[in-house]
Amino acid sequence: MAWTLDASDGDLRILTDVAGPAARMGHRLSILVESWNATVEWNGVEPSAMRLTADVGSLSVEGGAGGVTPLSGPERALARSYALKTLSVQRYPTVLFESSAVTPTDGGYRLTGELEIHGRRREHALDVHVADADDGWALAARTTLRQTDFGVKPYSMFMGSMKVADTLTVTLSAAHEK
Incomplete structure (x- = not known):
């Protein structure tokens, strides 16, 4: 048995932070991945594997906290453009996570596998x-x-005095019918 999930079942988001001496001027962004899909394989009543693919070109800047002024529509478009350029969307159009092990935890599962971003694969664990x-x-x-673990240089401006922090948070919330 397998479950198939996609953007109609929930949200996949990237949350950024701001770094550098002028960080107070920047916005902490909430970026929605509008096109993604996941397949969860089951062995009886336990999940045995998961594969998630996200379309980098489908990124949409939903909002931004902080900054000197509220995030405007043109600033959202510019932030999206910079994100797509930073991630080299033409060369690396997808992000992929494939689990190699699924371990039960309190309230869920730990998925261990490989995460591929920007053409680089690294081991990664994900608690669901x-x-x-x-x-x-x-x-x-x-x-x-x-x-930077994936060869992505965080976007910066003002000669590096304001930049997207190296560490990103990724969240997934989804629902599946019984």
Whole structure:
């Protein structure tokens, strides 16, 4: 048995922070991945593997906290453009996570496998929390990663005095019918 999940089942988000001496001027962004899909393989009542693919070109800047002024529409478009350029979307159009082991934890599972970003693969662990909802299952995951571990140079401006922090947080919230 396998579950198939995609953007119609929930949200996959990237949360950025700001670094550098002028960090107060920048926005901490919430970026939605509008196109993604995941397949969860089951061995009886336990998940045995997961594969998640995200379309880098589908990034959408949803909002930004902080900064000198509220994040405007043109600033969102510019931030998206910089993100796509930084991630070399033309050369590396997808991000991929493939689990090689699934271990039960309190309230969910730990998925260990390989994460591929910007053409580089690294081992990564992801904790997924599972809750029994009335008509289905609610899944939630939160992980952090460093862009430079994958050969991505965080975007900066003002000669490096304001830049996107190297560490990003990625969240997934989804639901699946019983």
